[in-house]
Amino acid sequence: MDFASVVPPYVAKPLTLQPFRAVMLAPGRVGDPASARALARPYRDVASRLLQWIEEGRASADVAPAIYLHEYTAEGLTVRGLVGALGVARRADSMAERAVWPHEAIHPEQAGELADRMRQMELNPAPILLVHHGEQELRDLVTDIGRGTPDWRYLDRTGQRQRIWAVRDEETLARIATLLADTRCLVADGHHRYAAYLRLQEDNPGTAWDAGLAMLVDQRDTPLFLGAIHRTFPGVTIDDLAGACRAAGADVSHQDRHHALSALDSTHLVLTDGNVWQTVSPGDLAREAAVSWLHEQVLGRLPVPPVRIEHHHNVEDALTASSSVAPAVLLPSPDFEQVRALVESGGLLPEKATSFQPKPSLGVLMRPMNDA
Template sequence: MHTRDGDTELSQELESVPPSPARPARLHPFRGLRLAPAKVADPSAARALARPYREVARRLASWQSEGLMELDDAPALYLHEYTVHGITIRGLVGALDLSTRATTLEESAVLPHEDIHFAQAGDLASRMYEMGLDPAPILLVHRGPTEIRSLIRDTADSLPDHEFRDGAGQEHRIWALRDTRQLQTIAHSLADSTLLIADGHHRYAAYLELQEARRPGWDRGLAMVVDQEDTPLFLGAIHRVLHQVRLDAVAQAAAATGRVTWNGDRMSALAKLGPRSAVATDGESWLSIEWSLDSEQLSPLEHLHGDVLPRLRSRAAAHGASGDASSPRLSYHHSVDSALEGLHGQHVAVLLPAPDFELVNRTVQGGRLLPEKATSFQPKPSLGVIMRPVPHTGD
């Protein structure tokens, strides 16, 4: 992912999220902690990482003594390859350096693409510190240079250190990278990269909160870096349901900036869903909303949150609603069928097109953030494949 020329100051939108470490992006070796294959994606693993969090370290130590967990003797970077439903993803897993701060967009090593709730990030920070564990890597994507892509492919052609199928059906292969030349190649190749957060915005914010509080061991945070040109993550849409909103009110709000067309049925409406258009329905009537290409090239999701929802709030306020009652309650759905369930003419589902990587890239390079739950990068690795212990006394 390439940054723009110039020395643009961070925009107001980007100042609303935690800062980025300054380039170069750096992944440090660490001692990987792995659950036994039988425990990966097993419900008991999730229970072991649940409340009370201060007991997590003791539970995991017990599992380690029983042979249900393994801690590597020496630090390494890891190549993790996982396959699910025919999609194979490969990524480099390391401890992302958080010790520096960028002051401009061009200096930023890591860029978020959607909003977060800071209270949720704070809860995650407290939880991870109490556990003494970084339980899963955040997913970062970039367009990797040829040098690092060749290293990854050559490594993937060799015999892995670990290979197994987990309880969720994911197939995993893991290589520990400790060779000095490999580590130097990775460091050199990542130096000019800007890494986009695909999944883990709140955990990333929690990392920085712990780092700024100078918690021992939290100058780094667990991350997996995926080359979107090599083994691309699939981007899916996340649809919205606006609760206790009428479809004609949505149509009126959307008509202020878009072209609204009423459609006779589901099939004809969904046929119009595309990069510049969304579909809305109350389960009985259907309409499509198309926005023209403008100078900012806003996506339908940005138009929904930036144009339609504010007009719905203003309309509700004008009719006497106040406080939270003037803001439509949103729920989020990863499938069309889930979004359409239970509308009964009382709620409105807004079906959105799946974004592509270029759209997300263009948005962050323009200094903007997408609304929360803007994208669904898939597939994600199962919990427990690679973790990073962070004891309170330091690494």
């Protein structure tokens, strides 16, 4: 199994979000799968392709740089955050200096491929998602901005309702900069793109690549939903999994489907091959996420390692993929405070440990590097 093992560098304080001049797909094309052609191979043609789309009215470029307040609603859940060019030129030498905290390791080759792609595209095609606990003054400021009339407001092709405010007032931008300076934020989505930003910056210092597109969400304001990512293990039997869990000190109990799924909470995992159902109680998980316990305590005790690990973002998909030759492990949702405490104490979660949802549709806000 090829586990991610490299932790990208930490960006140092002060945290900065810089104004940029956004390129946006036309509202009727945001979330449209056919619009992905604008960002498709050959990547070196993307910049000219977007210019053509702007001329044809299929995309637009903002009139001037701004930091954007972006609010989107998906399936009844509303998320809002500040979108800007995240400064990545400074590296932290100590934990106290860290502004951006990854919570997963990355595959360097994947980050390299993304860096090469963005370099050819001359574009940050989508913001990475960062979450933090902001100051009350910042939340009040964001609320005040949101009371104004949005500069853009529409329902996209996926059903997400988009509202966007361009923030250009110099006094407001200065207040945002001051209130963000000492922020510590967690990378919620986009670990490999974050690492690609750092690589591009190292290769192109003093250019527009000194920053990368990011959306900063206040988890105390409009929290992202933090869900589990479940696993199936081809090449393993459920008896092997249960035995490895017992060897790691857990209690394993046979259950019927209903009682097993009902027991899936912060203290239990569930094993199933579609026929057999078992609950696993590792004991005290107060200081350790269930997914970390699975990877660090259980997988190494399997008599035969799995052929690979397959990841599933919901229980239904995991159950569909499970079988006698690929049992599933259903995991409880992580707790944001637990994840944050683990990361800020120097720990990491396994790859694909968390699913922060919902993510914004592609094409709402993009950052061209030839007009940063």
